[in-house]
Amino acid sequence: MQATQEPPLVRAARKERVERTPVWFMRQAGRVLPEYRQIRTSHSLLDICRQADLAATVTLQPVERFDVDAAIIFADIITPLLGVGLKVDIVEKVGPVLDEPIRSRADLARLRCLEPEQDLPAMLEALRLVRNALPDEKALIGFAGAPFTLATYLIEGGPSKNYTTTKSLMYSQPDFWHELMTRLSDMIAAYLLAQASAGAQVLQLFDSWVGWLSQRDYCEYVFPYTARIIKAAQTSGVPVIHFATGAGALNGAIMQAAPDVVGLDWRVPLDESWAALGDVAVQGNLDPAVLLAPADVVRDQTRDVMRRAAGRPGHIFNLGHGFLPQTPLDSIFQVIECVREWNGSVGS
């Protein structure tokens, strides 16, 4: 293969100085796009994930529509769980629901090793299709849910409000907990490495619910697994983004896991958090709800994020969480235009 320069987003993730701030959006592929909703009229979400050509099409839609700097592979957080044969469904307006929760060591037998090439051929094929279709300057992002977040679904049997069953088991059956987290970590590491082999140039590990843990519990029950997965994923040579929601108090610990990029949610001011984190790239962090506001608020708040990033190498623009379902396309265009104008005004 000819040695071409990596896409700007990948270089930003390595803290290299790039011409303009790369932009992508969590949940950019999916429900905010009419062309996606059109496909959904005849295919379920999991149908799309199971068909490489459809998954590739949906993955490419936001790049075509918005000219964002990256595609993120269309998959669900439960994709690797389905890969090892667990019975999980995505229930509309609820989320992932398990037939039988995993709450004991005996249940763990159902969580066998993931063999990505055998278990997830469609997803890996979709990555290859997207990589071939994407222009060189666009990055392809792979991702996985982090083990704490997956563990909450497996233990609670679905979405939860306070994760009380998860925490109870964590406190009362530490052997079970650590075995579950070990199995999930092995699964996730294999899953991320397979995505890198299939063409992903950045990997994002996202922990939706870990912000419900105290710093102390995070360090004891979760951190070793986060660190292990990031280290394993980095052996692929691609940079790793760690994103967690509501986890401002965990950032110091997360830094010890040595991700290349720390994703910040919207609750924390990007400048203060970046200063506290130190020498790392950061991603974020506009409140997704701002995109429901009038254009002047959208532009003002987008510029505020750019002002806080201050053009330092290593900033990847994103929201502080995924698109809300009702996000108007106009707002998305406003945000992108604003980021690019800012770069232009600073560069000139």
Next chain:
Amino acid sequence: MQATQEPPLVRAARKERVERTPVWFMRQAGRVLPEYRQIRTSHSLLDICRQADLAATVTLQPVERFDVDAAIIFADIITPLLGVGLKVDIVEKVGPVLDEPIRSRADLARLRCLEPEQDLPAMLEALRLVRNALPDEKALIGFAGAPFTLATYLIEGGPSKNYTTTKSLMYSQPDFWHELMTRLSDMIAAYLLAQASAGAQVLQLFDSWVGWLSQRDYCEYVFPYTARIIKAAQTSGVPVIHFATGAGALNGAIMQAAPDVVGLDWRVPLDESWAALGDVAVQGNLDPAVLLAPADVVRDQTRDVMRRAAGRPGHIFNLGHGFLPQTPLDSIFQVIECVREWNGSVGS
């Protein structure tokens, strides 16, 4: 009135050194107690709030059962809203639900001024009954939901996941927003002052959902109201606790509102947060889910909070949020015993 020394919890709230760390629990009056559930078999939650003798009984139950250092008046976050005649119901396993949400300036006419003595006689009478029944060394706490949290219920019409309607209105109709927050702030200030007149010796302002705002939006859309309410409540002479959930990133701003005590949720380490806050009393901050753990974990984590507080004047022990419904009484006794043992061991 004879000049007796204030209860230890009140003195701790004033950062005075007290003999032992005062302990109380958010949601201590209510569903974790069998004697409360017994009353609930024949009375709804709002029935209890409407009958001064019942409300007083329920308020005193945890003091009698646990010998905690304070009673907190039994009331609901919607009590002042009911006082001004809004139609709100508490739906089991859902929360407060409004017949008609408030989403326009025209709707604001329904939010008239609160006249506590006329509008909430039972609640104020309950405070007087409790104050008379409580031993001198026990504090009586009054409380109110903060305007952002109340605004989310009024606008969304009930509990919400992302507060998108609230945020949309905040961004798109700032005049409406500020008028709504002004009216709510006047209501809450009057409500807190009336509670102090009726015998409350500490006032807690709690903001359950403000942690979903960015620091920037908090400062613009919420902070002025928080500051105004705290200042008004402090004219009563009683100390004011500010508690917000998931609001670690807002603590610097909250300090500017000058509460006497900052309540910390369990996500942040008490020692680090206290150091960052500076010269203020703190309340907290054990994860309520820890009380679902085996006794050794309960004791270990309770001691960890005490170790972080390090006996500095101004610590009030509490959880980092309210009791979970399934909390075993045994765990509550373990926590209290541990706090008092710690004081004993340090004092000796």
